[in-house]
């Protein structure tokens with residue numbers, strides 16, 4: 028029998044729900060959430076985003092998989108998010124097992140627990156989920172009474188620090204292989220085959236990585252040497268799975284609509300996947316290669332259907348670099364037309380500032396309130412060449428001038444500090460660039476036309492080298508170097524003529540260091556993650572709950588020399604724990620880019636000229652255009 | 653034209669706060685594609701208002717939402733269209749067009765009725781205790797309700813307070829109340845419950861009581877001749 032959302036018995040009592048913040052984080056039943064008859068489905072798949080509801084619900088990937096799984100008759104996909112610290116405590120005190128939102132039943136009874144891993148700082152939350160669900164942390168300790176714990180998402184491009192906690196990682200885009208995996212699961216269950224054998228059989232499916240089936244060796248310095256399959260039927264390399272034709276792939280037209288305001292509280296259409304731009308610091312740019320577009324018609328049809336099925340009053344376009352979408356002009360024209368009739372707002376992604384984008388912004392935003400955004404990422408041209416960011420100072424100043432003429436007077440700029448080969452003058456250059464923009468304003472807009480004055484907001488984050496980028500060999504700055512650079516930038520801002528018009532902020536560096544360790548670490552880190560979790564770490568992505576000291580202590584106590592992962596330049600021939608993943612992008616290509624970076628030599632983007640990164644083998648997207 | 657909708661909400665959706673409830677209805681209006689009117693400006697929004705914010709955790713059988721719509725809409729048709737796109741435990745049960753000079757819903761509120769279900773480890777004994785507390789409450793002229801900010805006499809605002817006879821409710825303890833609401837004297841049911849627990853017979857019983865369900869049954873407005881009638885009654889439109 029299908030229980031209606033409104034008739035469900037909740038896992039938490041009225042008393043508990045009334046004592047916690049935002050109880051509807053935990054009660055499910057949102058528009059478009061799916062209820063099924065457990066007796067008529069074969070697989071119960073609980074999908075988890077290990078952060079608080081409002082963040083998890085904003086994630087497109089889960090909505091895609093949730094919709095796809097539930098479109099299959101034999102599968103019931105449900106959701107679970109991290110209980111916030113208030114409920115976490117109550118659940119521990121009263122031994123309330125973690126439950127899924129739809130059925131409100133324990134997660135432990137599910138067939139699969141799928142965890143999407145979007146950032147390193149959620150690793151302790153993964154343990155919280157397992158802990159509250161009463162599932163053993165380590166794959167090796169689980170039995171047939173536990174769900175299969177499967178991980179996916181961008182962080183699986185270095186799974187190793189959390190490898191021991193997972194039974195399976197799915198490498199690549201979820202749309203492709205899940206059907207095969209679930210079919211195999213159903214087959215095994217019908218034949219009475221248990222988890223151990225199922226996991227062994229699963230590796231025959233492309234993209235499926237079962238960490239327990241490999242042996243890892245380290246040298247005398249405890250540095251990673253190699254990872255070898257334990258059996259000959261286990262593949263030595265795992266191939267990233269990707270959608271070849273974005274117009275054929277599943278895309279949800281009735282996503283779940285949160286009752287409470289989520290971080291992304293709007294309808295989303297994903298215009299393309301991947302990016303042509305090859306910025307050397309950027310992991311997303313490499314792991315989602317090659318860029319694959321959706322057709323304008325596909326997007327228009329889906330946008331209309333989603334708006335109709337959700338009632339959202341706002342629509343946004345999602346992709347890594349929407350300005351590069353070839354159908355953007357027609358898409359936006361038609362959407363603006365449609366949405367203005369229906370009183371729907373369009374929230375624009377940050378577009379490259381030019382005549383076209385300013386015209387579009389003018390139509391959909393209130394100029395007085397909105398700002399124009401640039402992401403030069405580095406202050407000097409030399410550094411922008413190092414990171415292969417195509418944006419020049421001229422582009423920025425011209426764009427700003429056009430925007431000022433159009434009536435804007437707020438400019439936002441995003442930078443990074445701590446990039447490889449960065450010098451003090453590069454940190455200062457951030458301030459100079461800001462000042463030059465202010466100067467353009469004063470030169471462009473006559474005094475009598477100035478409404479308010481120009482406001483320039485620059486912020487910088489600290490750079491973390493990531494696997495599968497040209498900077499995977501790069502050393503990270505030490506905390507004191509980061510802070511010194513931020514101080515240099517700050518002082519340089521103060522020294523500018525237009526300093527009153529510029530405000531500069533920089534992000535915290537404690538999180539950056541830990542993120543750096545986890546990003547390029549290896550399997551030995553699972554002990555540290557367990558240690559820090561057992562000593563109270565949770566919600567590390569949140570400043571109010573993050574403790575740097577806790578982490579440093581955990582590395583010490585578990586005998587991990589964390590500095591070795593981040594502060595040294597890795598030799599060209601070093602074997603990395605993530606090399607076994609075949610992402611399509613070849614290591615030789617990344618190494619070549621690393622060398623180009625050291626010479627501050629720019630490379631092209633995929634549309635100007637193919638750089639032969641290795642992705643042509645996929646036979647799709649920009650590589651075959 | 654403005655249409656007043658009477659709605660209920662039951663089940664898990666009761667844990668929404670007032671603002672989220674409003675956002676929910678805005679989406680329902682969009683989904684149904686009914687011809688609501690919008691404010692001017694860059695980000696037009698629907699012109700929607702509620703009689704009485706619904707607290708987190710409260711169910712209702714009789715709350716009211718006013719929506720400005722293009723002229724010429726038939727209230728019942730709009731109601732059906734809105735109901736067709738809802739299934740989360742919210743349902744519209746009536747719709748009427750307001751007269752041109754009608755007071756807005758919030759200003760019109762004069763009273764509301766509620767029912768309240770109370771949990772107690774020893775229900776049989778507990779019901780006797782609550783029954784006594786209710787009598788004590790009704791017998792006194794002043795009942796001070798303490799809130800964080802103030803303390804006020806709520807007795808004049810208690811129009812009725814009853815405990816449901818045992819045969820109707822099995823093991824539950826259920827009380828119903830008719831309370832003054834709105835700007836003159838606003839008695840909140842949760843405050844009344846808290847105050848009930850301070851009555852001598854409860855305090856002396858050693859039993860503990862917990863609120864397990866609070867449901868609003870109806871919201872009233874005052875007619876010109878001083879009667880409390882439901883907010884969709886012709887005399888208060």
Ligand code: SF4
Nearest residue numbers: 302304306309312347
């Ligand atoms: S433009 Fe550069 S930073 Fe942005 S997604 Fe593409 S590669 Fe990454």
Ligand code: SF4
Nearest residue numbers: 633637638640643650
């Ligand atoms: S093979 Fe060429 S076109 Fe394809 S992703 Fe790599 S660099 Fe771009």
